Amino acid sequence: DAGVIQSPRHEVTEMGQEVTLRCKPISGHNSLFWYRQTMMRGLELLIYFNNNVPIDDSGMPEDRFSAKMPNASFSTLKIQPSEPRDSAVYFCASSLRSQSNQPQHFGDGTRLSIL
Amino acid sequence: SQQGEEDPQALSIQEGENATMNCSYKTSINNLQWYRQNSGRGLVHLILIRSNEREKHSGRLRVTLDTSKKSSSLLITASRAADTASYFCATDGRYGNKLVFGAGTILRVKS
Numbered sequence: 001d002a003g004v005i006q007s008p009r010h011e012v013t014e015m016g017q018e019v020t021l022r023c024k025p026i027s028g029h030n031s032l033f034w035y036r037q038t039m040m041r042g043l044e045l046l047i048y049f050n051n052n053v054p055i056d057d058s059g060m061p062e063d064r065f066s067a068k069m070p071n072a073s074f075s076t077l078k079i080q081p082s083e084p085r086d087s088a089v090y091f092c093a094s095s096l097r098s099q100s101n102q103p104q105h106f107g108d109g110t111r112l113s114i115l
Numbered sequence: 116s117q118q119g120e121e122d123p124q125a126l127s128i129q130e131g132e133n134a135t136m137n138c139s140y141k142t143s144i145n146n147l148q149w150y151r152q153n154s155g156r157g158l159v160h161l162i163l164i165r166s167n168e169r170e171k172h173s174g175r176l177r178v179t180l181d182t183s184k185k186s187s188s189l190l191i192t193a194s195r196a197a198d199t200a201s202y203f204c205a206t207d208g209r210y211g212n213k214l215v216f217g218a219g220t221i222l223r224v225k226s
Contacts (some may be wrong), residue, residue, distance in 0.1 A: 004157070007193065040216045042216060042217070042219070043158075043216040045213055045214070045215070048212075048213065055212075056213060091157055091158070093157075093158075098212045099212055100145055100146050100207035100212050100213070100214060101145065101146045101165070103148065103160035103163060104160065104214065105159075105160070106157030106158045106159070107157050108121070108155070108156050108157045109152075109157055
């Protein structure tokens with residue numbers, strides 16, 4: 001079975017540009033999570049969706065970040081405008097349900113570098 | 116702030132030895148999960164232990180949970196070079212459905 005698929009795997013862009021990260025969750029999973037991983041702050045939850053509806057976006061750093069889930073098989077995380085401090089690895093994860101007793105399945109991430 | 120904190124930060128052992136990693140957390144939890152992350156890859160779920168469980172096994176993995184001390188440990192027995200990775204604990208607790216990950220333990224198994 002295909003796991004969580006993220007694209008692109010790597011993105012290098014200049015400060016001020018718009019960045020769009022994409023995620024395809026595992027088919028049949030109802031919950032989707034976006035995380036950011038840095039050396040300084042570790043793995044942080046940015047936002048999560050349940051049945052395509054955003055449930056908690058309290059981890060989104062600021063208005064420059066937005067996330068959408070137009071259908072059960074696709075989600076995007078957009079940064080506009082991007083800044084060097086946004087450089088990190090961004091992970092998408094999905095789970096069967098949103099409850100904390102569910103294992104989360106992670107994609108291999110997008111390594112984002114903002115110059 | 117992070118809910119779970121692992122120690123040690125890094126651990127280096129010889130193949131065949133056992134590796135023990137610890138996780139401490141601050142608030143009451145419903146569940147605690149352990150994940151592994153290989154370099155350049157996403158996290159992989161290893162095992163989940165519920166607050167009413169004290170010990171759980173999965174292959175060479177043994178997880179214990181002491182809710183009175185707010186701590187958990189992950190034991191990998193007979194380690195292999197392929198076990199080289201970072202290991203994270205994740206807890207829920209007051210965060211409800213959200214998981215909060217610790218900073219991780221970097222394990223290196225030398226062959």
